[in-house]
Amino acid sequence: MSLHLHGLGHFHPETEITNAFLEELDIGTSDEWILERVGIRSRRTVLPLDYIRTTRNRDVAAAGEAAFYDNAEVGARAARQAIERAGLRPADIGMVIAGHSFPDFATPAEACNVARALGIEPLCFDVASACTSFQVQVHLLSLMREDALPPYVLLVEPECATKVVDYRDRATAVLWGDAGAAAVVSTQVPGVARFLGTSAASNPAGADKVTVPRAGHFAQDGRAVQMFAVKKSSEVYERLREEFAGGDRTLHFVGHQANLRMLEAVCARCRIEPARHHSNVEAFGNTGAASSASVISQRWEEWRAGDDVAVVGVGGGLTWAGYLLRFDTAPGRAESAS
Numbered sequence: 001m002s003l004h005l006h007g008l009g010h011f012h013p014e015t016e017i018t019n020a021f022l023e024e025l026d027i028g029t030s031d032e033w034i035l036e037r038v039g040i041r042s043r044r045t046v047l048p049l050d051y052i053r054t055t056r057n058r059d060v061a062a063a064g065e066a067a068f069y070d071n072a073e074v075g076a077r078a079a080r081q082a083i084e085r086a087g088l089r090p091a092d093i094g095m096v097i098a099g100h101s102f103p104d105f106a107t108p109a110e111a112c113n114v115a116r117a118l119g120i121e122p123l124c125f126d127v128a129s130a131c132t133s134f135q136v137q138v139h140l141l142s143l144m145r146e147d148a149l150p151p152y153v154l155l156v157e158p159e160c161a162t163k164v165v166d167y168r169d170r171a172t173a174v175l176w177g178d179a180g181a182a183a184v185v186s187t188q189v190p191g192v193a194r195f196l197g198t199s200a201a202s203n204p205a206g207a208d209k210v211t212v213p214r215a216g217h218f219a220q221d222g223r224a225v226q227m228f229a230v231k232k233s234s235e236v237y238e239r240l241r242e243e244f245a246g247g248d249r250t251l252h253f254v255g256h257q258a259n260l261r262m263l264e265a266v267c268a269r270c271r272i273e274p275a276r277h278h279s280n281v282e283a284f285g286n287t288g289a290a291s292s293a294s295v296i297s298q299r300w301e302e303w304r305a306g307d308d309v310a311v312v313g314v315g316g317g318l319t320w321a322g323y324l325l326r327f328d329t330a331p332g333r334a335e336s337a338s
Helices: 019-024 031-037 049-055 060-066 071-085 110-118 133-142 204-209 222-244 260-270 288-298
Strands: 003-011 015-018 042-045 095-098 123-126 153-159 179-186 193-202 250-254 307-315 319-327
Touching (some): 003 133, 003 288, 015 049, 019 031, 049 060, 071 153, 071 179, 110 123, 110 153, 133 179, 133 193, 133 307, 153 288, 179 288, 193 222, 222 250, 222 307, 222 319, 288 307
Parallel strands (some): 095 153, 250 307
Antiparallel strands (some): 003 179, 003 193, 015 042, 153 179, 193 319, 307 319
């Protein structure tokens, strides 16, 4: 079964967490220290900087009350752009599937909250697999019967990670940023691109390596996760390259935006040319399930017929997943991104 892409969207909150701001928190970090280890210069947040500065986000529950945007609004803003780029109206969406690492609610599903913000009433549910949520959603849809789905499905990944970051911990404070990403896909109507070679896998023995307890802060075994991310990202990319590279098509790479140094290690291992590697982690940090889709969305007007994008995700679980996005036509001109 073919799964077609019609439109992508993204949203980054306006408030910026720079390395200079993190230096002000006096947590033993500096611009030089951050760039050397993770290559991130800035991130976006739904939280007021004064709130982070004064509380260090000690109380995760209070962060939700302090935030400028909730997950639903972050997801809805990305979704509106994706729907517009697809040349559709919100009412054309027949199903909403949301994914996330940091949901606002245990119930209802975040998909219901996003749909309410969009003013629509399709079937809504979540398929959440932490940072691999988008890739897992694509893989799941690729396994379903074409006649079991409505003409247009919205995939949406609202990620407000900074609400669960402990800003007393330099190891995690430097990594995370907030973003939303969304895609309008169809199994019935051809679009500008197709999803090929989807895959997803898990190693539950490593489930304790990346955790966010209920009403608690994000925590991870950084060294173990970094090694896992480089290994699995390389394996998925190599599989996609072996299966799809060749002919007159141009193969690009977009990995999970965990940190720039991890992505550079994958590129070195897989011999990926700098011109074919696309990222936004340096400016926006790790945006979880929204990360790779937001990279592709930001470059929406630059993709051309003949472009193939190998997309890889890794995340808590431990999980890894990927797909090849094959552009059959150039996307139409889009509005300027947030």
